[in-house]
Amino acid sequence: MTREVKDTKGTEDTAGAARTASGTREPAGHPRVAELLARSHRLGADPRNTNYAGGNASAKGTVTDPVTGGDTELMWVKGSGGDLGTLTERGLAVLRLDRLRALKDVYPGVEREDEMVAAFDYCLHGRGGAAPSIDTAMHGLVDAPHVDHLHPDSGIALACAADGEKLTAECFGRTVVWVPWRRPGFQLGLDIAAVHDAHPEAIGCVLGGHGITAWGSTSEECERNALTIIRTAERFLAERGRPEPFGPVLDGYEPLPEPERRRRAAALAPVIRRLASQDRPQVGHFTDSDEVLDFLSRAEHPRLAALGTSCPDHFLRTKVRPLVLDLPPAAPLEEAIGRLRELHTAYREEYAAYYTRHAEPDSPPMRGADPAIVLVPGVGMFSFGKDKQTARVAGEFYVNAIHVMHGAEAVSTYAPIEEAEKFRIEYWALEEAKLRRMPAPKPLATRIALVTGAGSGIGRAIARRLAAEGACVVVADVNGESAATVADELGGPDTAVAVTADVTSEEQITAAVRSAVLAFGGLDLVVNNAGISVSKPLLETTADDWDLQHAIMARGSFLVSREAARVMTEQGLGGDIVYIASKNAVFAGPNNIAYSATKADQAHQVRLLAAELGEHGIRVNGVNPDAVVRGSGIFAGGWGAKRAAVYGVPEEKLGEFYAQRTLLKQEVLPEHVAGAVFALTGGDLSHTTGLHIPVDAGVAAAFLR
Incomplete structure (x- = not known):
């Protein structure tokens, strides 16, 4: 799973992320930095220690000031917008301790403590590193070389108990001190620093309503102290806790099978x-x-x-x-x-x-x-x-x-x-x-798309474009391995999931749509792209050829659109259905009766469904490509050889042949079809439905009339 960097207090800090990574002039691999990152990764890898993107860790050390040549004491601390488990040096804020601690002399009091966050910028060492977080004072004001602030469930359970102070004393004795609730900020840093100074026997504290903080003279000791607090709290809750703290099971409220x-x-x-x-x-x-x-x-x-x-x-x-x-x-x-x-x-x-x-x-x-x-x-x-x-x-x-x-x-x-x-x-x-400060959302942000035939060719290009524009994508293909490969390419389950779906099967289509709903909450955008092509003259086309061609593209598109429309109408958020039809839907060419007839069927489905679903805010449009040879699963599966034979050109020259017969003399690629799908769904054509967009480099005989 890819872990994105998130702010420790809930939102992404894009200003921090924009800072350059290496302006501190410190030698790469500074021992304190290496220790801090290794400790952070170990702590952040275990969800018992802290929640995702929660908590922070710090280390202090002496370096040579590049301006004066003298020694200066620095603090490296996880900055705003980081996760301990995936922290890098770029995610550390680097501050001069003398300046940070001097802020105590200008601290205006708790009512104005938010102003101190901006003051942290004047304590930075060099130009690099992440923006300091609200918890910077907690780390800098505590007189210990290493500090960990974490949000373990066990620690927060004590912190949120009605008699948390008493329970903390029972659990830890004098080694861990209770700190009453205070909103994160400069004053909380002062409070924890005072606890540290007043309790030399303590290894850390429980913060009421919040979490824990631990410290140590070495990185190893700090980590050990943090884990001691967490594991001791876990044992205390397990040994002292009463059974069934949530009460008995309510009759009739048992989980469904x-x-x-x-x-x-x-x-x-x-x-x-x-x-x-x-x-x-x-x-x-x-x-x-x-x-x-x-x-x-x-x-x-x-x-x-x-x-x-x-x-x-x-x-x-x-x-x-x-x-x-x-x-x-x-x-x-x-x-x-x-x-x-x-x-x-x-x-x-x-x-x-x-x-x-x-x-x-x-x-x-x-x-x-x-x-x-x-x-x-x-x-x-x-x-x-x-x-x-x-x-x-x-x-x-x-x-x-x-x-x-x-x-x-x-x-x-x-x-x-x-x-x-x-x-x-x-x-x-x-x-x-x-x-x-967060960047504007991408055009398809929050939209959930399902693309059939997305394991290769045009479908893969469409899935890639939709994901790049912010959509969550369900990659559907009869070849489950290919679908999984594409989903992984798109970034994994937070961006894309794969489903094996034969569009001729009602059961598999229903299951694919259900997978979309369970993965992302609903469905907003469907692309009917799955297809094959039977290239034969009329007298050689069998009934089975005809039935297979229509089952996959005409019937399959109908099944997908029907199931998608069920979800979209329940959702009440509108939606888009796009058919990847063909130039052949309007142009009569030789030796492909089954393929062209089913493409004409799809083209008319666009018009029929646009008329029917408009009242629900669902727009239905089509794209008419032609001669998408490179990267095409259909052409690679034998269609290319057959069409090349029809036109009397080598198969490897088929794309060039098609390009020369167009007005623009340019070859059509899968990415061009994907661009048309985005044009229809990206927001600029919000009042367009029932339209077919040609993506054929200009075939006059296929102009829509």
Whole structure:
């Protein structure tokens, strides 16, 4: 899995990422840097230690100042926009400790501590490295050479227990100190530094409502201390915890059997995505892990879910609380859908009231009132975000929250930070600034596409173009290996998934569309590209040739469009269906009766479906390519040799032959067809439906009339 770099407090920091990597003039492979990166990777690789992109680590050391030639003490710390498990030297902020610690003398107080983040820029050593994060003060002000700040579920369980301070003392004695909740920032750094100085026997602290911080005189000692805190907390919760902290299983709330659960999830997903996309389109992720299903089967899940998450990393991604369906899994589907709509209306009203309760005159505008997490007992969890990775991570964070609630309830009562504090974090001016610095979304961002015949040729080029423009892509092909190869090329499951689909099979098409829905939450864009070509004169064309040609392209396109339209109409977000037809749909050439007739069928399907589906905001258009020889699976499969024989040219010269008979005298490539698909779906032709775009370099006989 490719791990993207994310900000430690919830959003991508593009300003930090834009900084150059090597302006500090420090020798490559500085021992402290190497130690820090190795420690970060070990800690970040284990989800028991910290959640994705959560926490940070630092190291301090002395180097030669390139200006004065004297010694200067630096701190390397994971910057804003990093993940410990994949941290590189580029992701470190490099600061001069003398200047950083001098900020204590100009600190204006907690009411203005956000100003200190900008002051960190004046402490940077050289031009390189990442932008300093909000946690920089925590690392710089603590007088220890190495510091780790982490978000382990076990530590947060103690941090979010009603009597967390007492439990921390029972668990650790005097070696780990309780620090009451304080929003991340300069004052929290001062608080932790004071704890470190006042408790020389301590190896770290538990931060109320937040996580843990550990320190050490060496990198090894710091890592050992962090792991000691985490593993000791895990043992304490396991040994002291009561059984079934979420209560008994509710009668009728047991998880559905997996096949039924998946069918139910696929039926609900488009509806839920529609609800989660009222303010802006979202991509979805579905999880039916054991811990999610068990939580939703238990008596206490409504109470605990209503309390929301606590750790800032959690609720920045999951919102202040989830939407929970309050019906058993066996409830009729239509009843469940109706109830979800009612609950969504109430959720939006409650979220708007939450915003109104806590917003100040200078608070950022409300960003949207739709849920990021939707919990359906017996089925699983649906999570949403601006892309697949964000949606998936939101779900992972809610699983972290379930672990936290389980631990806290096992030894005490789950008591997250107050709602007003959650609002302060969610609508933090620094968080808003990060959001505004993010690049504009790509044209197809949040759109979910399914491309048939995408394992090679034109389909592969279309899948690549759609993914490059921001879409999530389901790569469908009768050759499952080819589909998997293309999906991997596109970046893996956060961008593309592969399905094996014979378009002549209703069952396989239904399964392919269901896979799209479960992978990404719905379906917005379908490209009917799968095809073969039988090149024979009329008298040599058999009934089987005719039936096969029509089964794959005419019937197959119909089946794909029908199943896609079911999802798109349920979703209510509009959509695009594109047919890769052919010049032969309008031009009569020799020796290809079966192929040309089925292409004409596809061309008329475009017109018929455009007329029928327009009321749902679904646009249906076509592309008419011609002579796409290079990279084409059809031409490589024998069609090229047969067409070359018809025209009396060598097969390797067929592309050149086709180009010379066009007005533009240019060869058509798969990428040109992909460009036409993007033109139809990228937003500029938003009011166009029922259109066929020729991509044939100009064949006058095929001009549309």
